[in-house]
Amino acid sequence: xxxxxxxSINQATTREQHSLADAIKAYAEHGVAGISIWRDKLAxxxxxxxVELVRGHGLRVSGLCRAGQFPAADAAERQRRIDDNxxxxxxxxxxxxxxxxxxxxxxxxxxxxxxxxxxMIRDALGQVLPEARAAGVPLAIEPLHPMYxxxxxxxxxxxxxxxxxxxxxxxxxxxxxxxxxWWDPDLDAQIRRAAGRIHAYHVCDWLVPxxxxxxxxxxxxxxxxxxxxxxxxxxxxxxxxxxxxxxxxAENWWKRPGDEVIETCKRRFQDCV
Amino acid sequence: xxxxxxxSINQATTREQHSLADAIKAYAEHGVAGISIWRDKLAxxxxxxxVELVRGHGLRVSGLCRAGQFPAADAAERQRRIDDNxxxxxxxxxxxxxxxxxxxxxxxxxxxxxxxxxxMIRDALGQVLPEARAAGVPLAIEPLHPMYxxxxxxxxxxxxxxxxxxxxxxxxxxxxxxxxxWWDPDLDAQIRRAAGRIHAYHVCDWLVPxxxxxxxxxxxxxxxxxxxxxxxxxxxxxxxxxxxxxxxxAENWWKRPGDEVIETCKRRFQDCV
Numbered sequence: 001x002x003x004x005x006x007x008s009i010n011q012a013t014t015r016e017q018h019s020l021a022d023a024i025k026a027y028a029e030h031g032v033a034g035i036s037i038w039r040d041k042l043a044x045x046x047x048x049x050x051v052e053l054v055r056g057h058g059l060r061v062s063g064l065c066r067a068g069q070f071p072a073a074d075a076a077e078r079q080r081r082i083d084d085n086x087x088x089x090x091x092x093x094x095x096x097x098x099x100x101x102x103x104x105x106x107x108x109x110x111x112x113x114x115x116x117x118x119x120m121i122r123d124a125l126g127q128v129l130p131e132a133r134a135a136g137v138p139l140a141i142e143p144l145h146p147m148y149x150x151x152x153x154x155x156x157x158x159x160x161x162x163x164x165x166x167x168x169x170x171x172x173x174x175x176x177x178x179x180x181x182w183w184d185p186d187l188d189a190q191i192r193r194a195a196g197r198i199h200a201y202h203v204c205d206w207l208v209p210x211x212x213x214x215x216x217x218x219x220x221x222x223x224x225x226x227x228x229x230x231x232x233x234x235x236x237x238x239x240x241x242x243x244x245x246x247x248x249x250a251e252n253w254w255k256r257p258g259d260e261v262i263e264t265c266k267r268r269f270q271d272c273v
Numbered sequence: 274x275x276x277x278x279x280x281s282i283n284q285a286t287t288r289e290q291h292s293l294a295d296a297i298k299a300y301a302e303h304g305v306a307g308i309s310i311w312r313d314k315l316a317x318x319x320x321x322x323x324v325e326l327v328r329g330h331g332l333r334v335s336g337l338c339r340a341g342q343f344p345a346a347d348a349a350e351r352q353r354r355i356d357d358n359x360x361x362x363x364x365x366x367x368x369x370x371x372x373x374x375x376x377x378x379x380x381x382x383x384x385x386x387x388x389x390x391x392x393m394i395r396d397a398l399g400q401v402l403p404e405a406r407a408a409g410v411p412l413a414i415e416p417l418h419p420m421y422x423x424x425x426x427x428x429x430x431x432x433x434x435x436x437x438x439x440x441x442x443x444x445x446x447x448x449x450x451x452x453x454x455w456w457d458p459d460l461d462a463q464i465r466r467a468a469g470r471i472h473a474y475h476v477c478d479w480l481v482p483x484x485x486x487x488x489x490x491x492x493x494x495x496x497x498x499x500x501x502x503x504x505x506x507x508x509x510x511x512x513x514x515x516x517x518x519x520x521x522x523a524e525n526w527w528k529r530p531g532d533e534v535i536e537t538c539k540r541r542f543q544d545c546v
Contacts, residue, residue, distance in 0.1 A: 112499040118458070147420045149456035150481045150497045160458040183422035185391070185433040208423045210486060224423045226385040 002231065002243060002273040008034030008062035009265055010202065010246035011041060017258035020045040021053055028057035030262045034242040036063040036101075036200075042091065051094055061097040062242040063140065063175070063200050064088060069105035070124035071117040071154070078120060081105075085128045092137045098241060099140040099199035100132065101175050104155045106148070117154045125168055133171040140199035141165065142175035145183075147213055157181070158190035165197055173197030176234060177246065179204050179217055182225045188233055195237040203227060203273050204247045215250035219264060221272040231273055243273060275504065275516060275546040281307030281335035282538055283475065283519035284314060290531035293318040294326055301330035303535045307515040309336040309473075310368065312361065324367050334370040335515040336413065336448070336473050337361060342378040343397035344390040344427070351393060354378075358401045365410045371514060372413040372472035373405065374448050377428045379421065390427045398441055406444040413472035414438065415448035418456075420486055430454070431463035438470055446470030449507060450519065452477050452490055455498045461506055468510040476500060476546050477520045488523035492537060494545035504546055516546060 009032050011023045018026060020041040027035050035054065042050055042064075054061055067088035072078045092100040104121040107114060125139070132139050141161040144153035155161050158181055161174045174194050179202070181187055191198075205223030210216050220227055231243075245265045247253050253261050282305050284296045291299060293314040300308050308327065315323055315337075327334055340361035345351045365373040377394040380387060398412070405412050414434040417426035428434050431454055434447045447467055452475070454460055464471075478496030483489050493500055504516075518538045520526050526534050 107497055112497050112502075114456070114499070145420065146418060146456040147483070147486075150479055154456075156456055157458060183387070183419040183427075183429055185430060206423055210420070213420075213483060213486060224380055224385050226387070 001271075002269050004266065004270060005033055006241070006243045007032050007266060007269050008036060008060070008242040008244040009262065010036040010065065010244050011038055012065070013245055013247045013253065013265065014258045014261050015041070016254040017261070020050055022258075024053045024057050024059060026258050026262060028059055030259070030266065032059070032262065032266070034060040034062040034244070036065055036244050036246070037061060037095065037097070038065045039088065039091070047091055047094055054095065060242060061095045062244050063099050063101045064092040064095060064097040066101045066103045067128075068102040068153070071105045071108045071120040073108040073110065078124065082124050082127050085124070086131055089128065089132045089135050089137050093135040097137065099138045099175065101200060102139050102141045103144060104141065104153050106151045106154050114149065114154055121154060122164060122167065125164065125172065129168055129171055138199045139172040140175040141172065142177060142200075143180055145180040157184060157186070158194060159186060162190060162193055162197070173199045175200035175202060177202035178225050178227060178230050179206060182206060182230065187230070191233040191237050198234060198237055198239040200244060201234050201239055201241070202244045202246045204245065212250065215248045217247045217249055219247060219253065220245070220268040227273050243269070245269060275542050277539065277543060278306055279514070279516045280305050280539060280542050281309060281333070281515040281517040282535065283309035283338065283517050284311055285338070286518055286520045286526065286538065287531045287534050288314070289527040290534070293323055297326045297330050297332060299531050299535060301332055303532070303539065305332070305535065305539070307333040307335040307517070309338055309517050309519065310334060310370070311338045312364070315364065320364055320367055327368060333515060334368045335517045336372050336374045337365040337368060337370040339374045339376045340401075341375040341426070344378045344381045344393040346381040346383065351397065355397050355400050358397070359404055362401065362405045362408050362410050366408040370410065372411045372448065374473065375412050375414045376417060377414065377426050379424045379427050387422065387427055394427060395437060395440065398437065398445065402441055402444055411472045412445040413448040414445065415450060415473075416453055418453040430457060430459070431467060432459060435463060435466055435470070446472045448473035448475060450475035451498050451500060451503050452479060455479060455503065460503070464506040464510050471507060471510055471512040473517060474507050474512055474514070475517045475519045477518065485523070488521045490520045490522055492520060492526065493518070493541040500546050516542070518542060
């Protein structure tokens, strides 16, 4: 049974119901310990206002979503993206976020060269990392499910993410999201390997059938992921930080009242995670 | 440029247009060298009739699709599935198929135990393999994309499939389908490891965006897979058998005239594979 004091909700879970200010207020009212903030919502709110709101409501920021998106067809665009990652590091520092989540990016427009995209990711992370270290912001590479390799993220397994971390050194680790990694035959070994480098742990569920590649994630308990088994692996690797509920659900949870979604997250977190 | 003499078409590519008899006739008329046959279509046609038709039209059978589907909630159902796999071995032998494709199966109804499902797969393959060896039918484990782990196949990487082959010994190898493996950061190394054990090579393309998890595969050249790079890896591992076009495409290719689909397969095979 997951400790309710470790519950964080990723604001994408109520992205259709709440602005950032509304999400902060609602989560705090329901006694949720943390929030993970999206940068598009942060931009609407303004950084100073957001910092004041999370402090004022006593919320911890389990992560800032998201930086990364490094591969691009030309050098100028790649530089623009690196600069945007630097801005994200500064935002994460201001929010005192537990980590900056890196969704590395997929193939550049028109490209079929996934090996090249992966090299761009490594090189760009190498450029952003010194500033992240200086700011005290851990970078968390989030391997995304292989079904997103083309258009969202060419880092697709924990093994691959940890190989990157090995190469890049201190200050960079991983975000373990059950949705992306539950299927991995090597999951247990790679989570053990990640000990000391897990900066975030995200939960939701895999629905059968899944009707949309992006926006049909399930509430914990409604799908087939053995959440308790994965939570035990993550705990076994020493992770004791916030546990974040992140559900993209265009046809179900995004259409329900925010209060109902939050209460369901709380209940399922205790029962299923 | 792929050798046209190596083109096989998986009959699923024109499954809405053709019965098995019609597919055999149409592919042969268009000068296609091989066909991969599905067992539901085979059942409609009858085995003896199918054997006569492929021989009469001079087609090679690049594979019989599909056996596997081993995990089940109770022992009686698991045994029923093993028996069905034995029948499939006999069918593949009668058709002189290059291999019997194994799509191993996903989670049993109501189960979240993917580790257990994988054990069921290994145990069942161990029971089917002696008969496949005796019949001279190579078993080809097809790792399916991780997005099918829950409901179709819990073997999701080439590494995992080859670990199974290592454990099981002679007479079993893999089917490499670009759709399922193109994203794998370890692809090059695992295809090299598969040398001598590649029994089938399947091509199509990954569309961006992909609108359906199952039935939105693309024609070669319409997506983002670097087909020539993967073909070079497979050739480098010594595979020189038929190359099979397998496209599930409910909203596009299944709605076009069969002749148009076959001609497009031929042209794209030469240009893109």
